[in-house]
Amino acid sequence: xxxxxxxxxxxxxxxAPSRRSGRFSVEGGPVANYWCLHPxxxxxxxxxxxxxxxxxxxxxxxxxxxxxxxDGTGLVRVGFDQAPDHGLQPDELxxxxxxxxxxxxxxxxxxxxxxxxxxxxxxxxxxxLVLFGQRLAxxxxxxxxxxxxxxxxxxxxxxxxxxxxxxxxxxxxxxxxAGVHAHTRxxxxxxxxxxxxx
Numbered sequence: 001x002x003x004x005x006x007x008x009x010x011x012x013x014x015x016a017p018s019r020r021s022g023r024f025s026v027e028g029g030p031v032a033n034y035w036c037l038h039p040x041x042x043x044x045x046x047x048x049x050x051x052x053x054x055x056x057x058x059x060x061x062x063x064x065x066x067x068x069x070x071d072g073t074g075l076v077r078v079g080f081d082q083a084p085d086h087g088l089q090p091d092e093l094x095x096x097x098x099x100x101x102x103x104x105x106x107x108x109x110x111x112x113x114x115x116x117x118x119x120x121x122x123x124x125x126x127x128x129l130v131l132f133g134q135r136l137a138x139x140x141x142x143x144x145x146x147x148x149x150x151x152x153x154x155x156x157x158x159x160x161x162x163x164x165x166x167x168x169x170x171x172x173x174x175x176x177x178a179g180v181h182a183h184t185r186x187x188x189x190x191x192x193x194x195x196x197x198x
Contacts, residue, residue: 001072003035006042012066013135024105033131043162044123047170068153077117080183094121094177124179125191165194
């Protein structure tokens, strides 16, 4: 599978231990690396993290966009339906309180899990990939020497700005997650990719 991430460093993979707390990691603890399965996901995550809701402010967000190629064979997908099987309430997967997910990450690491696919908190209807443990970016065409460490990755854009229409779909802190809302009603929810007008 192809996944996407914003990182302004010379690598998309942060050093261990984690420098700050995230949904599935705590500052000073084991590293977790977050990637999006949809190309709009990284921009939504950044707008949510920085509280950007104004289109002019969003246009000023410049970043380095990375793509990586991940072997998705056997990866655990924990969606809203599967959350109770992992000791989580469905809404906790995307809640503003990260503690339940951090505890779940500890349990997953304890079972030897190296990655998990979860709903995106920032872009409802899409998913994110969380990689547990350190990784090393190698050239897109390889070679991959260590299957547990090496990840083919490439910088796909530098000093890029987000597509303008994405801002209308970002779910900010303190607001209802459309995917959770649909789940409680027994309805599916899919991200309707906006059509950009030049």
